[in-house]
Amino acid sequence: MSLLQVKDLSISFGGVKAVDGVSFTVEPGEVFTLVGPNGAGKSTIFNLISRLYEPGGGQILFDGQDITSLPAHKVAGLGIARTFQNIELFDHSSVLQNLLIGRHCRRNTRWFEELLFLPKVRRSEREHRLLVEEVIDFLDLAPYRDKLIAGLPYGVRKVVEIARALSSQPKLILLDEPASGLSVEETQNMAWWIEDMQKDLGLTVLMVEHDMSLVSRVSNRVLAVSEGRPLAMGSAADVQADPKVIEAYLGTEATS
Numbered sequence: 001m002s003l004l005q006v007k008d009l010s011i012s013f014g015g016v017k018a019v020d021g022v023s024f025t026v027e028p029g030e031v032f033t034l035v036g037p038n039g040a041g042k043s044t045i046f047n048l049i050s051r052l053y054e055p056g057g058g059q060i061l062f063d064g065q066d067i068t069s070l071p072a073h074k075v076a077g078l079g080i081a082r083t084f085q086n087i088e089l090f091d092h093s094s095v096l097q098n099l100l101i102g103r104h105c106r107r108n109t110r111w112f113e114e115l116l117f118l119p120k121v122r123r124s125e126r127e128h129r130l131l132v133e134e135v136i137d138f139l140d141l142a143p144y145r146d147k148l149i150a151g152l153p154y155g156v157r158k159v160v161e162i163a164r165a166l167s168s169q170p171k172l173i174l175l176d177e178p179a180s181g182l183s184v185e186e187t188q189n190m191a192w193w194i195e196d197m198q199k200d201l202g203l204t205v206l207m208v209e210h211d212m213s214l215v216s217r218v219s220n221r222v223l224a225v226s227e228g229r230p231l232a233m234g235s236a237a238d239v240q241a242d243p244k245v246i247e248a249y250l251g252t253e254a255t256s
């Protein structure tokens with residue numbers, strides 16, 4: 001069974017169809033990538049899946065369950081985590097604190113238990129802490145664990161965003177432009193992290209990315225979208241060679 005099924009998804013903003021009848025499935029363990037020109041609707045598709053936006057039409061199934069109408073925190077609890085195109089971290093908190101916040105959807109203690117700091121709460125704190133430390137080790141973030149986000153280089157903050165998402169122990173991770181703004185070397189490292197997430201953690205990855213060398217290297221399948229509509233699906237090479245895709249990119253260059 002597919003891990004994620006997106007069926008005929010649509011949303012309009014003020015009469016403009018940002019996403020217009022997009023369907024695709026993501027299979028367990030694959031890296032599936034959305035590509036397309038600026039404004040194509042890629043981040044909007046992420047916002048619909050993570051339930052920040054209400055779809056105008058269509059259906060989203062995760063692990064066989066219809067999540068189209070679930071609130072965002074329930075979707076996170078089911079095992080979908082994401083990063084944002086513009087990094088969304090708490091700047092004046094440390095890396096460790098940001099990752100502990102990332103575990104929020106896994107909290108299973110009640111407010112009165114926390115108030116009394118019962119043994120169950122202490123045990124649960126310890127478990128959260130251990131898991132977050134594992135994520136820090138996995139992504140080589142130990143040198144930064146107690147540093148404030150605000151003082152970290154951009155490339156490190158991009159990795160911390162992924163760490164925050166991993167801290168919620170997702171089955172599916174949505175990465176919105178993980179390599180944007182990164183140097184060639186940092187992009188290389190990002191490719192390794194994505195491969196490690198897939199191979200070592202067994203995670204399923206849904207990614208949006210413009211860097212076609214990264215896309216070609218890590219993606220099992222690629223879907224190109226333009227003006228909210230699907231254009232072509234297949235391997236990175238097939239999609240890049242598709243005349244409709246070439247035309248869509250040329251069209252945006254000609255008008256921008």
Ligand SMILES: Nc1ncnc2c1ncn2[C@@H]1O[C@H](COP(=O)(O)OP(=O)(O)OP(=O)(O)O)[C@@H](O)[C@H]1O
Pocket residue numbers: 013018036037038039040041042043044045085
């Ligand atoms: N909250 C919103 N309100 C109004 N319009 C929106 C909103 N979110 C997205 N849009 C519009 O929807 C369209 C798709 O935007 P989206 O951010 O999904 O594009 P994208 O493919 O992620 O582009 P990029 O590669 O530049 O990140 C754009 O025309 C954008 O202006």
Ligand SMILES: [Mg+2]
Pocket residue numbers: 042043044085
């Ligand atoms: Mg975007």
